[in-house]
Amino acid sequence: MKRTGTFSFLRTYSVLVYFFLYFPLLVVFLYSLNASRSTVRFEGLTLAWYSRLFHNPALLEALFNSLKVSAVAVSFAVVVGTTGALFLNRVEFKGKALFRSLSMLPIILPGIIVGLSLLVFFINLRLQLSLWTVMLGHMTFTTPVVMFQVLARLQRLSRNLENAAMDLGAKPHQAFLYVTLPMIKRAIVGGALLAFTMSFDEIIITFFLIGTTNTLPVYLYGMLRFGLSPEVYAISTIVLGFSLLLILFMARYTGTGEEIYGKR
Amino acid sequence: MNSSIENTCPGPKKSWNRALLQGLPIFMWMLLLILVPLAIMFVTSFFVKEGVQVVHRLTLRNYLEFFTNPIYLPIFFRTIFLALSVSLTALLLAYPLAFFISRKVTRFRSQLYMMVIVPLWISYLVRIVAWRTILGRVGVLNSLLLALGLIREPLPFLIYSPFAVYLTLIHIALPFVFISVFSSLEKIPSNLLDATSDLGANSFQTFRHVILPLSMPGVVSGFTLAFVIALGDYIIPQQLGGLNGLMFGNLIVSQFGYAFNWPLGAALGFIMFAVAVAILFFSQKLGSSEGFLE
Numbered sequence: 233m234k235r236t237g238t239f240s241f242l243r244t245y246s247v248l249v250y251f252f253l254y255f256p257l258l259v260v261f262l263y264s265l266n267a268s269r270s271t272v273r274f275e276g277l278t279l280a281w282y283s284r285l286f287h288n289p290a291l292l293e294a295l296f297n298s299l300k301v302s303a304v305a306v307s308f309a310v311v312v313g314t315t316g317a318l319f320l321n322r323v324e325f326k327g328k329a330l331f332r333s334l335s336m337l338p339i340i341l342p343g344i345i346v347g348l349s350l351l352v353f354f355i356n357l358r359l360q361l362s363l364w365t366v367m368l369g370h371m372t373f374t375t376p377v378v379m380f381q382v383l384a385r386l387q388r389l390s391r392n393l394e395n396a397a398m399d400l401g402a403k404p405h406q407a408f409l410y411v412t413l414p415m416i417k418r419a420i421v422g423g424a425l426l427a428f429t430m431s432f433d434e435i436i437i438t439f440f441l442i443g444t445t446n447t448l449p450v451y452l453y454g455m456l457r458f459g460l461s462p463e464v465y466a467i468s469t470i471v472l473g474f475s476l477l478l479i480l481f482m483a484r485y486t487g488t489g490e491e492i493y494g495k496r
Numbered sequence: 497m498n499s500s501i502e503n504t505c506p507g508p509k510k511s512w513n514r515a516l517l518q519g520l521p522i523f524m525w526m527l528l529l530i531l532v533p534l535a536i537m538f539v540t541s542f543f544v545k546e547g548v549q550v551v552h553r554l555t556l557r558n559y560l561e562f563f564t565n566p567i568y569l570p571i572f573f574r575t576i577f578l579a580l581s582v583s584l585t586a587l588l589l590a591y592p593l594a595f596f597i598s599r600k601v602t603r604f605r606s607q608l609y610m611m612v613i614v615p616l617w618i619s620y621l622v623r624i625v626a627w628r629t630i631l632g633r634v635g636v637l638n639s640l641l642l643a644l645g646l647i648r649e650p651l652p653f654l655i656y657s658p659f660a661v662y663l664t665l666i667h668i669a670l671p672f673v674f675i676s677v678f679s680s681l682e683k684i685p686s687n688l689l690d691a692t693s694d695l696g697a698n699s700f701q702t703f704r705h706v707i708l709p710l711s712m713p714g715v716v717s718g719f720t721l722a723f724v725i726a727l728g729d730y731i732i733p734q735q736l737g738g739l740n741g742l743m744f745g746n747l748i749v750s751q752f753g754y755a756f757n758w759p760l761g762a763a764l765g766f767i768m769f770a771v772a773v774a775i776l777f778f779s780q781k782l783g784s785s786e787g788f789l790e
Contacts, residue, residue, distance in 0.1 A: 319519040433621070
């Protein structure tokens with residue numbers, strides 16, 4: 233394509249949009265290294281705020297709780313999401329399109345509604361709020377994340393492969409284990425990583441269901457009530473780096489980038 | 497694989513059972529974690545709180561409260577207006593970028609694409625921290641403007657204002673809009689564009705009469721996603737909105753905090769649910785919104 237005025241206009245515009253997307257993240261990172269306690273002036277670089285974090289038992293407990301919640305919610309999602317995807321891929325039934333749309337709801341609906349409806353549900357059941365209720369809350373959105381990743385992969389696969397395996401004498405579970413599973417493995421792992429990232433950061437639903445304990449985002453939220461501090465920036469940067477790492481790993485592992493790119 | 501329908505496999509009944517068994521977990525998930533809670537929220541919205549007691553008698557009092565108490569409607573419309581502005585602006589920012597990467601760039605396309613969608617999954621709270629830092633009274637932006645001599649005093653409206661909420665929500669919604677628009681641009685076959693230029697259309701005419709109409713499904717679904725994100729948020733208004741930036745979500749949450757009037761909270765929640773579902777339903781007629789998960 234010829235490099236015209238339109239091209240340079242679009243290029244400048246795009247650079248500005250990228251700046252808008254990344255500048256705030258850069259700011260958080262820079263402030264986490266600021267030697268001054270003041271969150272305004274820059275007085276040299278330090279890693280002191282990071283080392284301080286490791287001596288904060290409340291923070292470590294919140295981090296541990298977050299990992300627990302995400303691990304449980306993602307494990308659930310892998311099992312239920314994968315079987316759900318296999319089911320939706322194989323079986324035709326009345327209202328399937330509606331079922332698909334309904335299972336998108338926890339991702340598309342505002343989190344406040346998911347959180348609110350579960351809270352009202354739990355209040356009615358007289359269920360004590362705890363990490364368990366948070367886990368149930370997270371299962372609402374981790375499950376469709378895994379399910380739709382796996383379903384997208386399954387729909388690109390030929391159904392004949394598993395049939396061929398069974399024609400050759402494989403039992404259904406063998407055909408699944410040795411033919412289908414290896415082909416959808418990457419989609420499952422990719423979906424699980426994505427779900428983990430979302431769950432690890434989640435606060436909107438968690439806020440409704442948490443009771444008196446803390447997850448990392450809830451802890452960070454609590455700190456924010458007392459204003460911005462170097463510790464806030466340090467925690468934020470760690471969370472930022474962690475999500476970035478997971479996402480890049482996921483993209484690399486599942487080849488999301490190339491797949492979309494490869495369409496043309 | 498398709499045996500349950502086509503009966504190519506011996507024992508069709510057995511494979512039906514297998515299919516049912518396979519469907520059971522996802523059906524239970526949907527029933528217990530989505531449908532039943534929503535139904536119970538709906539029913540609860542017709543109960544009413546009297547004193548400290550929730551009375552299990554069906555009444556429309558909570559909905560009447562919404563329409564008659566002068567607190568609710570103005571904030572409701574403010575929230576709708578904010579959500580519209582956020583989705584419109586996010587679209588204006590995302591469309592040219594998507595068009596640029598999809599149609600104009602030849603090198604590093606997938607990297608540029610990834611760079612827009614990576615922020616999608618990056619912590620929500622971290623972005624709140626970031627925007628509070630940038631927009632604060634003594635924040636990055638005010639300090640910069642002061643240093644450049646463009647202003648004499650910090651701009652007061654940058655933080656704790658609807659503007660701050662607006663900006664932060666755009667930051668969150670932009671990648672969603674981008675993905676929707678980008679995937680619809682990618683679906684346009686290039687021979688169609690060759691055909692228009694063969695027929696003598698210039699690039700503006702091609703854009704106006706071919707690309708833009710064909711990318712409308714992505715525009716609609718991106719707009720909807722952004723709208724729904726902005727509609728339901730309550731943490732950003734709490735953190736950056738100040739008094740004038742409080743949104744409908746905050747009213748819902750406050751029913752569970754100080755007031756503990758959860759029937760009223762359920763009714764307000766159901767109103768938001770109805771708005772969200774209506775717009776999602778409307779946009780599904782026009783476009784698809786599953787794109788960003790696949």
